[in-house]
Amino acid sequence: MSPRKTASQELTRELIIQKARTQFVEKGFQQVSMRNIAKELGCSHGAIYYHFKNKxxxxxxxxxxxxxxxxxxxxxxxxxxxxxxxxxxxxxxxxxxxxxxxxxxxxxxxxxxxxxxxxxxxxxxxxxxxxxxxxxxxxxxxxxxxxxxxxxxxxxxxxxxxxxxxxxxxxxxxxxxxxxxxxxxxxxx
Amino acid sequence: MSPRKTASQELTRELIIQKARTQFVEKGFQQVSMRNIAKELGCSHGAIYYHFKNKxxxxxxxxxxxxxxxxxxxxxxxxxxxxxxxxxxxxxxxxxxxxxxxxxxxxxxxxxxxxxxxxxxxxxxxxxxxxxxxxxxxxxxxxxxxxxxxxxxxxxxxxxxxxxxxxxxxxxxxxxxxxxxxxxxxxxx
DNA sequence: GCAATATTTGACCAGTGGTCAATTGATGAG
DNA sequence: CTCATCAATTGACCACTGGTCAAATATTGC
Structure with a gap:
């Protein structure tokens, strides 16, 4: 719940891409939501927008x-x-x-x-x-x-x-x- | 504002299709929303769902x-x-x-x-x-x-x-x- | 130790497709 | 002409979407 995660569990660009890929391959572009990926990553969807401009x-x-x-x-x-x-x-x-x-x-x-x-x-x-x-x-x-x-x-x-x-x-x-x-x-x- | 329009301005299946078509041809499937079409028709979006099961x-x-x-x-x-x-x-x-x-x-x-x-x-x-x-x-x-x-x-x-x-x-x-x-x-x- | 900075959160916005109780117009029977 | 019935319409509501951003905290450099 803390507004910044401890170093060991920080969000990486690569980590996001990885989880996004699996979701994406399964369901296709439209069916995957940022919130969905965020949930899989165990972070808020806002965090993804720190690493990527948009979907x-x-x-x-x-x-x-x-x-x-x-x-x-x-x-x-x-x-x-x-x-x-x-x-x-x-x-x-x-x-x-x-x-x-x-x-x-x-x-x-x-x-x-x-x-x-x-x-x-x-x-x-x-x-x-x-x-x-x-x-x-x-x-x-x-x-x-x-x-x-x-x-x-x-x-x-x-x-x-x-x-x-x-x-x-x-x-x-x-x-x-x-x-x-x-x-x-x-x-x- | 009345829950049923007067006969002269009742919503037809054909009327909806017509307006939907123009919107649709201009913007494509994804970009057109039911509410959009409803606005063009001067009705609520709910009304369209009376005539069509879904988008x-x-x-x-x-x-x-x-x-x-x-x-x-x-x-x-x-x-x-x-x-x-x-x-x-x-x-x-x-x-x-x-x-x-x-x-x-x-x-x-x-x-x-x-x-x-x-x-x-x-x-x-x-x-x-x-x-x-x-x-x-x-x-x-x-x-x-x-x-x-x-x-x-x-x-x-x-x-x-x-x-x-x-x-x-x-x-x-x-x-x-x-x-x-x-x-x-x-x-x- | 402390100020600056990098990350993260979650409330928020405007929008979507879709449902549904409530309301009101039309309509036909008596 | 009246009144119950039925057909159509509304708009509040739900769960969702992509996206923004102030606030809060961990890390980092001094």
């Missing part, structure tokens, strides 16, 4: 790491012994896999509009797309049209944003995903 | 008409003197056009999850997709794989759900849309 900023902090996870995932897809064509399929498939196995995060990363996170999240999303585009091009023998790569991305995004909430995990949509990836590759080449 | 049901009522607009739009695309290939492009393009010129509606029609509208909206969306699939098939000379038609739809959906909120009207994304449609057709055939 949007907190959830961008959560999602920041996920952007680098996804970026690594994209980068890593050029590694390995398979031929480029397989690598390309895998890249597209893995994007979908990420999206469907991290639905709450994907929502903020690529779907949420209108909040103040936008500027930050939008920039990270752009960078992520650039990495995607580069990688796709590097896995193709012929020079791809830049706008076709964009269409491929949009088509992937369509898959994730449709199946999100409709399936719980990637596995449940794996067949459709594989087929969709083939569809996209046909359009790409 | 979701009201907004499904709004969007119900939009489903038939979109259905007609799809049906109409087989009419006209153009050859089937052009008709197909037009169909895809018009879907995007609808989506971007009716963003708030599209949101509820094809994007909102988790509310109780789901059962209703989901069904209407399925029917709409079936009409789409039929029409696409009827515009193709060769027998299309059913899953490819689905991928085409998903890819369209991706375009709309990306550009939604990012552009205001279809025009601003027309070029990209045309290119995306070509991309999809490549995958389809």
């Amino acid at each position: 949007a900023e907190l959830f961008y902090a959560v999602v920041e790491d996920d952007f680098s996870i996804l970026n690594n995932l994209i980068e890593d897809s050029i590694q390995g012994p398979e031929d480029d064509s397989t690598k390309l399929s895998n890249l597209l498939l893995r994007f979908i896999e990420f999206g469907l196995n991290h639905q709450s995060q994907y929502e903020i990363m690529f779907m949420v509009r209108n909040t103040e996170v936008d500027s930050l999240s939008q920039e990270a999303a752009n960078l992520c797309y650039q990495k995607f585009a580069q990688t796709v091009q590097s896995l193709s023998t012929k020079q791809l049209k830049i706008i076709d790569v964009w269409s491929a991305f949009i088509a992937l995004h369509g898959f994730v944003s449709h199946y999100r909430g409709y399936v719980d995990r990637f596995d449940e949509a794996e067949l459709a995903a594989k087929s969709h990836v083939q569809f996209i590759i046909k359009g790409l080449l | 979701a049901e009201l907004f499904y009522a709004v969007v119900e008409d939009d489903f038939s607009i979109l259905n007609n739009l799809i049906e109409d695309s087989i009419q006209g003197p153009e050859d089937d290939s052009t008709k197909l492009s037009n169909l895809l393009l018009r879907f995007i056009e609808f989506g971007l010129n009716h963003q708030s509606q599209y949101e509820i029609m094809f994007m909102v999850r988790n509310t109780e509208v789901d059962s209703l909206s989901q069904e209407a969306a399925n029917l709409c997709y079936q009409k789409f699939a039929q029409t696409v098939q009827s515009l193709s000379t060769k027998q299309l794989k059913i899953i490819d038609v689905w991928s085409a739809f998903i890819a369209l959906h991706g375009f709309v759900s990306h550009y939604r909120g990012y552009v205001d009207r279809f025009d601003e994304a027309e070029l990209a849309a045309k290119s995306h449609v070509q991309f999809i057709i490549k995958g389809l055939l």
Whole structure:
């Protein structure tokens, strides 16, 4: 009840992010409230606002790491012994896999509009797309049209944003995903 | 201030839908409140709950008409003197056009999850997709794989759900849309 | 030891979706 | 025409939300 907690149980930025993440992954952005997170942390909701400007900023902090996870995932897809064509399929498939196995995060990363996170999240999303585009091009023998790569991305995004909430995990949509990836590759080449 | 309005100014289901629609188209689902609509209608928010079970049901009522607009739009695309290939492009393009010129509606029609509208909206969306699939098939000379038609739809959906909120009207994304449609057709055939 | 500073609290604000007893208009039976 | 019934409307109320901020306390540096 004291207006300042003893040092051992002080609130960390990281501690908040951590608890926010678990709540958030379970319920999604809208369903999680600051008071909810505060209760989980055993502090008042006001305290969170000392560490984060608002809800949007907190959830961008959560999602920041996920952007680098996804970026690594994209980068890593050029590694390995398979031929480029397989690598390309895998890249597209893995994007979908990420999206469907991290639905709450994907929502903020690529779907949420209108909040103040936008500027930050939008920039990270752009960078992520650039990495995607580069990688796709590097896995193709012929020079791809830049706008076709964009269409491929949009088509992937369509898959994730449709199946999100409709399936719980990637596995449940794996067949459709594989087929969709083939569809996209046909359009790409 | 009287607990029942005089007959001439009684609240109609249609009247509510109408005002809800304008608010809704301007601001989107989340930003519109029942109290807001009530204020516009010059009644208390409680009155709306006499006519509609909840917010979701009201907004499904709004969007119900939009489903038939979109259905007609799809049906109409087989009419006209153009050859089937052009008709197909037009169909895809018009879907995007609808989506971007009716963003708030599209949101509820094809994007909102988790509310109780789901059962209703989901069904209407399925029917709409079936009409789409039929029409696409009827515009193709060769027998299309059913899953490819689905991928085409998903890819369209991706375009709309990306550009939604990012552009205001279809025009601003027309070029990209045309290119995306070509991309999809490549995958389809 | 004491003043300055960093944290935390919880009351508070304006707003939300939703419920419901109470009230009043319309309506139809006698 | 009257009066009970029923349909519609109100507004207080509930539990919630994101967000702000003065006050109170723990920590820190002097």
